[in-house]
Amino acid sequence: MTTPLIELRGVRQTYGAFTALDRLHLSLPDTAATLAIAGESGSGKTTLARIMLGFIKPSEGQVLYRGKDIATMTRTERFDFGREVQPIFQDPFNVFNPFYRVDHVLTTPLRKFGLASGADDARAKIEDALSRVGLRPKDTLGRFPHELSGGQRQRIMVARAVLLRPRLIVADEPVSMVDASLRATILDEIRDLNRDLGIAFVYITHDLTTAFQLCDDIVVLYQGRVAEAGAVEHVIGAPQHPYSQLLVSSIPLPDLSRRWGDDDMQADPAQAARTSAGCRFAPRCPQVMDRCWSADPTMTRPLPHRMLACHLDASAALQGNDVATVFSGQARPKAASASGQQGTKA
Numbered sequence: 001m002t003t004p005l006i007e008l009r010g011v012r013q014t015y016g017a018f019t020a021l022d023r024l025h026l027s028l029p030d031t032a033a034t035l036a037i038a039g040e041s042g043s044g045k046t047t048l049a050r051i052m053l054g055f056i057k058p059s060e061g062q063v064l065y066r067g068k069d070i071a072t073m074t075r076t077e078r079f080d081f082g083r084e085v086q087p088i089f090q091d092p093f094n095v096f097n098p099f100y101r102v103d104h105v106l107t108t109p110l111r112k113f114g115l116a117s118g119a120d121d122a123r124a125k126i127e128d129a130l131s132r133v134g135l136r137p138k139d140t141l142g143r144f145p146h147e148l149s150g151g152q153r154q155r156i157m158v159a160r161a162v163l164l165r166p167r168l169i170v171a172d173e174p175v176s177m178v179d180a181s182l183r184a185t186i187l188d189e190i191r192d193l194n195r196d197l198g199i200a201f202v203y204i205t206h207d208l209t210t211a212f213q214l215c216d217d218i219v220v221l222y223q224g225r226v227a228e229a230g231a232v233e234h235v236i237g238a239p240q241h242p243y244s245q246l247l248v249s250s251i252p253l254p255d256l257s258r259r260w261g262d263d264d265m266q267a268d269p270a271q272a273a274r275t276s277a278g279c280r281f282a283p284r285c286p287q288v289m290d291r292c293w294s295a296d297p298t299m300t301r302p303l304p305h306r307m308l309a310c311h312l313d314a315s316a317a318l319q320g321n322d323v324a325t326v327f328s329g330q331a332r333p334k335a336a337s338a339s340g341q342q343g344t345k346a
């Protein structure tokens with residue numbers, strides 16, 4: 001088996017008494033994979049993104065990039081990691097300095113990483129990156145951030161990431177602040193970058209619809225733990241975990257602006273008031289059983305590309321590192337879309 005692109009081993013992140021992530025094992029194959037990390041607010045998905053990017057060191061566990069623990073990388077390895085793993089954030093406006101023209105966010109990384117042989121080469125690379133994300137260089141360069149729309153600013157941030165020819169982009173809710181009409185277009189452009197340039201994507205989202213549109217595989221997090229994971233057409237098309245089932249049943253069609261939890265996710269008030277020493281989802285679970293309140297469910301794999309943590313599944317318990325074989329990392333045909341068309345991945 002080839003070395004994964006990025007691997008989390010037993011990652012735990014605590015803030016005082018609060019556990020944001022718990023015993024997380026995750027492995028992304030080095031095959032230009034696209035992985036969605038999905039969950040509601042408080043699920044730990046943004047913490048996970050920041051740990052993957054090396055912005056925070058986990059309280060416990062290891063993050064390995066191409067087999068190397070990022071906590072013990074040499075200065076040179078860390079420099080390469082900083083180029084090869086790029087973030088895209090939710091709010092692009094915060095990244096721009098309002099006093100600089102937008103060119104600044106594009107020329108600075110080229111200079112920092114020594115990726116252009118001169119001014120002409122830098123200009124050619126910038127124009128190519130802008131064109132790849134659907135921006136016309138002559139309408140974009142020389143402008144100030146406030147002169148561009150939110151969608152244009154976010155596309156510039158995607159272009160900035162692409163300029164560095166990264167192996168992996170970790171995008172945290174990249175289209176949640178973009179006009180709904182532009183979301184699908186920007187996600188299609190990201191998907192094209194994945195296919196044309198072989199860049200892997202980890203897409204952090206609260207939105208299963210766009211997760212299906214963009215990604216091959218998905219991890220559904222609930223309160224810092226994996227509820228279900230596997231190929232998107234299985235997990236979203238036929239969810240097995242009661243939490244995933246509730247999420248899928250509340251997919252806002254056709255209103256993309258409606259968030260999970262607005263109504264369908266409300267629990268029986270008497271049950272919701274209980275606390276669970278076992279499954280964290282027990283207070284909200286419509287299929288809760290007596291043992292769920294006291295026993296934590298272990299991870300099982302009912303299907304080759306499916307893994308879940310629920311007492312309803314009787315398969316044998318997995319070891320943490322078995323997660324590595326859940327994600328196929330195989331791209332679906334381009335025709336697959338959020339409308340519900342299924343890919344051909346097994």
Ligand code: SF4
Pocket residue numbers: 241242243279280281282285286287288289292297309310311312
């Ligand atoms: Fe529901 Fe029990 Fe499964 Fe938790 S373990 S999701 S409470 S059935």
